[in-house]
Amino acid sequence: MASPPRRLTLRQSVAFAWRTLRSMRTALVLLLLLALASVAGSLIPQIPNSPERVGQFVRAHEVIGEVYRRVGLFDVYGSWWFVLITALLFTSLVACLLPRSRAHLRAIGQRPVQAREIDAFPLVRGVRVVAPPAEAAAAAASVLRRRRFRVATEGTSVAAEKGALREAGSLVFHWAFVLLLIGAIVGKGTGYSGRAAIVEGQTWTDAALNYDALRLRLGRYFRGDFSGLGLRLVDYRDAFDERGLPLYFESELELLDTSGQLVRTDVASVNDPVGFEDLRIHQFGFGWAPEIRVERGGEVLTDGSVLMSQVTAPEGRSQLAQSWHGFVKLPAVAPNLDMAVELELWPDGRSFFNDGMPMFDAHDPWMRYRVWEGRLLDPSKASLDTQLMEMTREGFFGEGWTVDLERACVLTGPSALALEGGGGCPDGATPSLVMAFPALHHYSVLQVSKDTGVPIVLAAAILIVLGLLSALYTSRRKLWVRVEAADEGSRLLVGGFALQRKEQFQAEFERTVAALVAASGGPLEREAVQAR
Numbered sequence: 114m115a116s117p118p119r120r121l122t123l124r125q126s127v128a129f130a131w132r133t134l135r136s137m138r139t140a141l142v143l144l145l146l147l148a149l150a151s152v153a154g155s156l157i158p159q160i161p162n163s164p165e166r167v168g169q170f171v172r173a174h175e176v177i178g179e180v181y182r183r184v185g186l187f188d189v190y191g192s193w194w195f196v197l198i199t200a201l202l203f204t205s206l207v208a209c210l211l212p213r214s215r216a217h218l219r220a221i222g223q224r225p226v227q228a229r230e231i232d233a234f235p236l237v238r239g240v241r242v243v244a245p246p247a248e249a250a251a252a253a254a255s256v257l258r259r260r261r262f263r264v265a266t267e268g269t270s271v272a273a274e275k276g277a278l279r280e281a282g283s284l285v286f287h288w289a290f291v292l293l294l295i296g297a298i299v300g301k302g303t304g305y306s307g308r309a310a311i312v313e314g315q316t317w318t319d320a321a322l323n324y325d326a327l328r329l330r331l332g333r334y335f336r337g338d339f340s341g342l343g344l345r346l347v348d349y350r351d352a353f354d355e356r357g358l359p360l361y362f363e364s365e366l367e368l369l370d371t372s373g374q375l376v377r378t379d380v381a382s383v384n385d386p387v388g389f390e391d392l393r394i395h396q397f398g399f400g401w402a403p404e405i406r407v408e409r410g411g412e413v414l415t416d417g418s419v420l421m422s423q424v425t426a427p428e429g430r431s432q433l434a435q436s437w438h439g440f441v442k443l444p445a446v447a448p449n450l451d452m453a454v455e456l457e458l459w460p461d462g463r464s465f466f467n468d469g470m471p472m473f474d475a476h477d478p479w480m481r482y483r484v485w486e487g488r489l490l491d492p493s494k495a496s497l498d499t500q501l502m503e504m505t506r507e508g509f510f511g512e513g514w515t516v517d518l519e520r521a522c523v524l525t526g527p528s529a530l531a532l533e534g535g536g537g538c539p540d541g542a543t544p545s546l547v548m549a550f551p552a553l554h555h556y557s558v559l560q561v562s563k564d565t566g567v568p569i570v571l572a573a574a575i576l577i578v579l580g581l582l583s584a585l586y587t588s589r590r591k592l593w594v595r596v597e598a599a600d601e602g603s604r605l606l607v608g609g610f611a612l613q614r615k616e617q618f619q620a621e622f623e624r625t626v627a628a629l630v631a632a633s634g635g636p637l638e639r640e641a642v643q644a645r
Contacts, residue, residue, distance in 0.1 A: 134201070135208035143202040150198065154189035157181065161188060161330045190301075199294065206291050210284065217280050224265040225272035228593040231608035236619065238607045238626045243634030246596045246603040252632035253594045253605070260625065262592065269596040276590050279613070282583025289576035296573055300566020302332045305339075309561050311346040312402045312418045313554040316369065318343050319392065319561065340563070342389060343369030347378070349399055349555040357431040357471050362396050364557040381559060391563050398558035401437050401460050403480065406549045407518070414443055420556055421458050422495065433471035434464060440497045444489055446546070451489040453497055454518070457481040460553065462511065478553045483507040484518055512553055517544040588613035590621070594629065602637050605629060 133139055158166035167187050171178035185192030231237060242249055250269040257264050262273035307324035311317045319340045321329070331337075345367040352360040363382040368389045370376055381387040387394040402418040421437035437458040446452040459465040461472035462479035487502030506521040514526030522538035524547065538544070592609040607626050611618035630636050 131208070134205050135212075136205075137209050140202065140205040140209055143198055143205055146198050147195075147202055150189055150195050153186055157186050157189070159188060159190075161191070164327055199298075203291065203294050206287060206294075210287050210291070213280075214284055214288075217277070217284060220280075221277055225263055225274045225591070227265070227267050227270050227272045228595075228608065231593050231595055231606050234593070234608035235610045235615075236608060236622045238605075238622075240605045240607075240626070240630050241599055241602055241637035242605055242630055243602045243637060246598050249603045249605060249633040250594070250596045253596070253629050256625070256628050256632045257592065257594075260628075271594040271596075272591075273593070274589070274591040276588050276612075278583050279587040279589055282580040282587065284580070285576050286580030286584055289573045289580060292576065293570060293573035296566035296569030298566070299569060300332075300564040302334045303336075303565055304563040305329065305331045305335050306560065306562035306564075308397060309344070309559045310400070310420055310556050311344060311364075311559065312420075312556040313346050313349055315418070316343050316345040316373075324561075340390060340392060341371040342392060343371075343373060344389075344394070344559070344561075345369060346557050349557045351399060353433065353471075353473055357433045362399060364396055364559065366394070391565065393562050393564065393567075395560040395562075396557070397560040400556050400558065401458055401475075401553060402556040403439075403456070403458060403478070403512075403553045404551045405441055405454075405456070406551065407441060407443065407454075408547045408549075409446070409545060414446070415441060418554060418556070419456060420494070421456070430469065431471045433473065434469050436464075440494055441548075442489055442492065442494065442497075444492075450486060451502075452518075453485045453489060453502065454548065455483040455485060455497060458553075475553055478512045478550075479509065480511070480550060481507065481509050482516070482518075482548070484521070510548075510550055512550055515547055515549040518546040518548050519544065588618065590618055592622075592625065602634070605633060 158170055160167050171182070181187055185194065189195055228234070232239075244252060246269045250266065250271060253271050254264050254266050254273075257271065257273040260275075262275045263277075264271060264273045266272075307329035309317050309324060317323055319342045321337070321339060347365040347367055349362075349364050351362045354360055361382060363380050365378065365380050366387065367378050368376045368387070376389070379387045379389075381394045382396045386396075400423075401421045403421070404417070405419050406416040407414045419439040419441060421439040423432065423435045423437055426432040426435045437460070439456045439458070441454040441456065443452040443454070457480060459472065459479045460475045461470070462477035464470040464472050465479045483504050484506040485497070485499055485502040486505050487499075490498040490501060506518070508516060508521040508523075510516045510523060511526060515524045516522065517524055517538050520538060524538050524544060589612040590609065591611075592607065595606045597604045597606070607622075607629060609618075609622055609625075
């Protein structure tokens with residue numbers, strides 16, 4: 114009767130798991146899994162970066178979207194399994210590299226070992242030289258040292274080797290990946306990243322409340338110490354080709370210290386970020402921001418820039434031809450009554466009358482407004498929930514105009530009296546709720562991030578390149594020289610081999626033998642001992 118299989122003890126199980134984890138094959142498998150996870154994070158929309166695209170994906174693919182949500186594919190880099198793979202890869206790399214590093218350090222500290230049978234090596238040359246054995250051995254050691262071999266002598270025998278830089282480069286290359294992981298963990302774990310929308314002429318301060326709350330991503334170990342540095346948008350500039358494709362986007366910024374003093378002026382663009390102390394500032398997007406002022410009986414209810422946004426253009430239509438949308442919310446404008454004004458902007462007013470015309474710049478800006486009354490459910494300025502509201506009035510006005518919101522008519526403005534079909538307010542009535550559109554500005558959306566791991570990642574990248582170069586372009590080579598007394602002069606027997614780049618070593622071996630013979634007074638005759 115066959116005996117049942119023996120069960121492993123806890124200690125044996127842990128030892129087996131550790132042996133598996135410290136295998137280079139395991140490290141390669143984990144690295145492959147990490148790469149596949151990164152690909153998924155690049156192809157699938159991520160909640161921290163683009164929650165709108167995630168919502169669109171879920172609505173378009175309900176079943177697959179639910180599976181992705183449960184698996185964590187909408188937040189790959191924050192998922193438990195990505196953290197687990199990273200931790201296992203880190204542990205596996207360290208477990209593989211520690212024994213190799215100790216062995217390499219021991220090898221560096223050891224003297225080259227003398228060979229018993231030189232004529233058994235792949236490359237062997239025998240030559241009789243003029244110098245006596247002691248002088249020939251000393252000359253051989255001197256020649257090999259000048260050629261940067263590590264040399265050990267024993268009587269008239271010389272052992273030499275070089276190429277330890279190859280193994281050192283390999284170790285540096287692999288340790289640099291550990292450093293890279295540390296830099297990524299430190300940078301992402303203790304830093305933050307968010308988007309800042311700044312209107313031309315206005316100043317923005319690096320503080321939590323000034324970021325778009327949906328776009329602000331804080332590291333797990335971030336302590337909340339925002340820098341307090343300031344950015345003032347001097348000017349936003351862009352250019353498009355005839356097809357409406359962007360040529361460049363850039364923002365001219367004044368960089369201010371925590372006291373508001375100007376440090377310097379710089380320009381941020383999409384592929385050329387601005388570095389300011391610990392902050393990195395990228396150009397991310399842009400938009401239009403009309404100045405809107407609402408007054409009631411001389412009392413200013415709101416006065417400031419309204420950040421407008423666009424919906425994605427349908428297929429076949431240029432995004433530049435899309436109008437811009439924004440909202441002004443007036444809670445408790447009357448007893449038990451809230452009000453909101455929905456704005457639709459055409460920066461180039463000609464596009465309103467010529468649908469589909471791309472709007473490259475501002476030209477006689479034109480706006481439609483709709484007045485909603487009822488109960489405001491959402492204080493956000495980016496959207497308007499109209500479930501408990503009713504649209505009561507609408508109208509149009511342009512830059513520099515003033516309208517009466519109660520009667521939806523134009524009070525003042527260029528061409529106010531020449532409105533087609535009428536639209537001016539009748540004389541004699543006192544307006545109670547007035548809205549003005551004094552000016553139109555650009556606003557710039559900047560990606561602001563603090564990543565203290567960038568210097569560590571940069572150092573790791575440099576070490577990876579240096580380690581790779583030394584591992585690829587060096588090889589380990591070993592040479593042995595034995596000098597024996599002869600009837601006249603002495604006899605040199607030289608042998609050696611290379612672990613890598615063997616063809617190149619064969620030529621180097623011949624040159625080294627020639628240098629050894631020359632240093633020993635020249636040849637008497639060459640013996641018939643050939644390369645194997």
